[in-house]
Every structure is written in structure tokens, then in C-alpha cells.
Amino acid sequence: MIALSSLMERNAEKCEKAGFDGFLSKPVRRKKLYQMLAGSLGSKEEKDKEDKIITEYFAREEIKHSASILLAEDNPVNQRLAKMMLTKAGCQVEVAHDGRQAVDKFTASPDKYDLIFMDMQMPEMDGLDATVEIRNWEANIAGGNNKSNSKGAGNQISARPEHIPIVAMTANAMQNDREMCIEAGMNDYTTKPIKRNLVLGMVEKWVFSKETP
Incomplete structure (x- = not known):
């Protein structure tokens, strides 16, 4: 059994004494719940935690090693650099070579x-247009319309209850660029040249953080 608590203070110790196997605070995030279920059911070296209660810290650490990133970037050098940074941090990375491919892969x-890094300027379809198409596809799914104009979407209905976080990658840091990103439906942006602390900071903010929408 997993205790779900909306209280601010941590009650893990109290729940452990009561006989609970896990403790997770509300609001419940789907991925944390899945990881906690997996831990409670005996995976992870047959629960070598000496039968101690499993908390959301355990789930968070497991998520760190299973976060899946879609990297939409047409420049081979930036592809390799960003992929190396993310892979070393424990993320799984799949590359889309342009905006159209990013839309197709996601839909x-x-x-x-868990997160899309979207280059602003790409051939075939740029990052802004790709984001708009992804958000329109999500809106159709949320509205119960299982038909999409996006290639590759087919009749698949997503179980995802929220928007995929999309972070723009841009060489410009002008205010109007930020406004265009937000207007297109992006959640955040990071500037180029690509820097490890900025990229991993975005992953922490939008994937690992408890406040992830």
C-alpha cells in the first residue's frame, strides 16, 4: 500500500510505522507513481532497502535514469554536444533532424x-511551427478528437494528461524571441551556444522537479 498525503509536512516515518510500503505526496505525478509501484512490487534488486518505506525520493532518483528527451536540432555539432550532455546525466535521447521529424516522432x-528541446531555426519546419502543430495535436486529443493533421499521428490516443514540456534552443536572447516562443506554446527557452548547466537546469526544472506541470 502507498500512502497519498496532501499534507505539507513529511509523514513518511508515521506511515512506515503504520505498515505502509510507500509514501507519496499530492498532487500525484504519474511517472513517480509508476516508479513507486515498481519499487513496491519487488524490482530494484528485490527491494534491498531493508524493507524500509519507499518515498518519492526513490521515485525521483529512478526517474532521473529513465527520462526520455526528444532533441530537435539540425546542426550535427549541436546534436552531438547536447546528446552527450544529456546522456551523461542519465537521460535517454532521441534526435529529430528538423521540425517535421520532431512532430512525427512525438505524435x-x-x-x-518527457521533454522536447526544440531548435528555433531548422529546415523543412522551424521550431515555432513544430511547436504550434504539437500543441494543436494535443488539443485535438484532449478534446476527444483522435484524428490529427500531423503525419504519423494516426488514430493513436495519448494517455498523457498534460502538455509535453517544450524548451526552445535559440541563438538569440532578445525579448521578442522569448515572446514568440511563449506565443507558439513553448514552456521555456535556453540560449546557444549550448551550455551544460543550462541544458541540465531545464531538465531539472521540467522533468525532475516536483513542480513539473
């Missing part, structure tokens, strides 16, 4: 990814 498997 084909929307529950596969």
Missing part, C-alpha cells in the same frame, strides 16, 4: 518523451 509516440 507517433506521445507518452515516450
